[in-house]
Amino acid sequence: MSATLLWVVTTNTDFSNCIGFVGSIREGGRFHDSRSITRALGLRAGGRLKGKKSKWNSCSLNSDFKYSCLGGSESTGNFPVLSSLIANPAGEIAVSSEQKVYDVVLKQAALVNEQLRSKQALDVKPDMVVPGTLSLLNEAYDRCGEVCAEYAKTFYLGTLLMTPERRKAIWAIYVWCRRTDELVDGPNASHITPTALDRWESRLEDLFAGRPFDMMDAALSDTVAKFPVDIQPFKDMIEGMRMDLKKSRYENFDELYLYCYYVAGTVGLMSVPVMGIAPESQATTESVYNAALALGIANQLTNILRDVGEDSRRGRIYLPQDELAQAGLSEEDIFAGRVTDKWRNFMKKQIKRARMFFDEAEKGVTELSSASRWPVWASLLLYCKILDEIEANDYDNFTKRAFVSKAKKILALPAAYTRSLARPSKAPSELVKA
Template sequence: MESGSPSTSTYQRRPEDVVASNGREVEQFALEACVARQKSGILVPPPRVPPAMLDAAYERCDEVTGEYAKTFYLGTKLMTPEKQRAIWAIYVWCRRTDELVDGPNASHITPEALDQWENRLEAIFEGRPADIIDAALCDTLSRFPVDIQPFRDMVDGMRMDLVKPRYRTFDELYEYCYRVAGTVGLMSMPIMGCDENFEGDLTKVYKAALSLGLANQLTNILRDVGEDVQTRNRIYIPLDELAEFGIDESEIVRGGLYSPVTGKVDDRWKAFMKFQIARAREVFAEAEAGVNCLHADARWPVWSALDVYRNILDAIEENGYDNFSQRAYVPKMKKLMMLPTAWQKAQKADTM
């Protein structure tokens, strides 16, 4: 698209143009589009697919979500059946999109391939799914007023991954986090819905959803530092912040901040990680502001997912900030033990 008006300058087709865009403007444009869509109630035409085939597609989405997103999946199991299916369909579309640049065929993916994937997305929103899994998403869009813009922005996040293996500042990283994770919050918000008595500003709730996506992605980045650099040659943590703690990116690349012989983590890295974890926790706190505005049947699932995912930060600390040789996670039993507290927090609605 040509740059110019606000409606066209917020996303571009070439990866280089995507990288050069203003992430916060992109996010604001999508937020406004999503709020307007939810208020309008406009839906996508339903797919012309037999119900039995749709049921099978949703079952496959259930299986994929359960296999690849265990913490996220736990939250969905607390939802109503219709909302479960919708969230699974959205998750699987997001996963398929991510697999384009991180999956087994990632080395063969070109900007043109992402253009084709986006054309396929446009067809879903026109009621013309390309396969049965796309049909599950199309069916979801025919039931909930979900806007296309965050989906477009996520594809642009994949375009960024094609050309940008490093992030100089947090503002640069913020744009990436919005595109690959904040977008999920925008996609999911119409599924969750607001409390029946909610009379406040819908934008507030969407901003909290964006914060939850950002917090989750920051957590992913901190958890996967070693894996990202070793398997993908990507460093997502801001290089200028590394420099503030006296760390050069080459030390991450060559593994110089952790000794596999002694098991010792460099003190500079520990201090850096404490700073990063504190910021992620602040963003989780911002996300909390909108959870109790959600519909009664969505609050417990979202609180559960938020609390469990935030606990990954605790696990990084418990691992001595070693995210080079260890992958922080929350054990299943601990997740289950967190559910009663999440349920208690979900009981009181915030209607303003």
């Protein structure tokens, strides 16, 4: 299941198959000296890149959707996890996936808040001044932009609405996420082992330490040096790739929620420090991260529902096994591609849950800086339309792929722009600071 490369949002006042990179991580080679950035940028391969195109309640269906996915606290304005502890078959108490993810959200928000308290500006820092590297860095960012333009055309157009520094940073994040996803979902996936992912993670750590391996890494290394981006969401995305190597079934939504966070929700957390919250917004940093996470979960759930047939042909079922059983459905029904009334009713509930996450995500878009709202609204509205297309196909996501036509995409842009004009609310709400 491909990672969703989607919501790019932030919190400041004002997403390949790279030539040779798989071989690089399998060899485990890295740079370790102070001139590594210059050397990394010098590893450029000629020609354009080519490759495959390609706190929160878990919204249990048993609840019949009588409560919000995200519990709100009137006294604090935060999103507490209402069911953070679950019991396993042995009777032991374990932390739920939603609590694990929420803990990461708190850490990311705290990183930004710490910089605010120390009065460090969140605006980007000056470009690196190492002699001879600035033009190479610009070239590295340009190549990231080329990859984004080739493999995520609509998303790329949205990034052109951003300020130059933020646009380049999002390109660098996009490319790293795409390269990570290609490890287990690309043409070389059959050769990827857990050890290779361990080396990719070690390479990530070097990148954050200012020791990038190649020019794509150098662009991201520069980005994380300029913005308060934490390494944990990047590590968590790699963990999602590890999960894909060993897991093809999900017992319940708690397990699926964690997977969705790993491969998609992480992107929102990576991007939050880059895009910016409107200066006049009264939203807490935590609430904006929560909204970004909600959109990541929503988009990945949408991917899963759209790709049921494609995934089943690869032996994978990204649907909660317990909910399938409750609906009277079996794996044989999915592998046979049977569109029955039981399947339609099951899909209706799955789509309803995905839309609930989209609803939660909408609450945070208006809080973004004005230059970020239009591309985010466009991303959100277009992904919502995929769910509409599944319904239009009579829930046949076995033989029909739900896609949004170019005409519908174009028509969605004015609607997204209109919504982007709404100013952040200063009235008390669940997003507003206490």
